[in-house]
Amino acid sequence: MLHTVNKSPFDHNTFETCLKFARQGSAVLLIEDGVYAAAADTAVSKRVQEALKSVSIYALKPDVEARGMQNRVMDGVRLVDYGGFVDLVVEHNAVQSWL
């Protein structure tokens, strides 16, 4: 399954909730303010690193760049463009959008 998260992990708990329900091998795509979870050296970065052991985490590059986070994305989080977003949707059986 593909999970998308569009809220900042510092302002909402949807990212945390997503990780709770994301099973081994799932993909998590961070979009909009959700991309802040991809930044290194933050209060949530350890949690993200832990999650990377069991799920794939992607961040939407245009949203990352809009927020000036392009040089802060932690190792292990993969950047995708809009085409990559579509590919992820096609590759997975269902999409869960955490709002």
Place this chain on the structure above:
Amino acid sequence: MAQETPDRVSKKFLYVNCKAPHGTIYALESLEVVLIGAAFEQDVSLAFVGDGVYQLTKGQDTKGIEMKNFSPTFRALEDYDVTKLYVEQEALQARGLTEADLVVPVEVVSAQRMAEIMESQDVILSF
């Protein structure tokens, strides 16, 4: 009898910015209101707390999401005599940011100091 001109009413306005810049319209709307308030020669301060600190980060490039990048506008505030920008220390720290990552010079303050700044205002507008 000559009528005395009343002193121009000037109040202390604080704009509290709590939200990240592009996910909602709050940040841009706040900046618009700040510029209007400044044109009325009020005593304006800006506070950035929580995700609000993200509004000031350097390197924002919004071409890919086809939205306005208003972060350079913060650099123009000085021309409107808006120079009191307060940023919450803990918010920066939790997000792995320092003052050097911000587009304008700011005063980084503790939550306690921020609370004092809020107490000293006449009007607080929160975005």
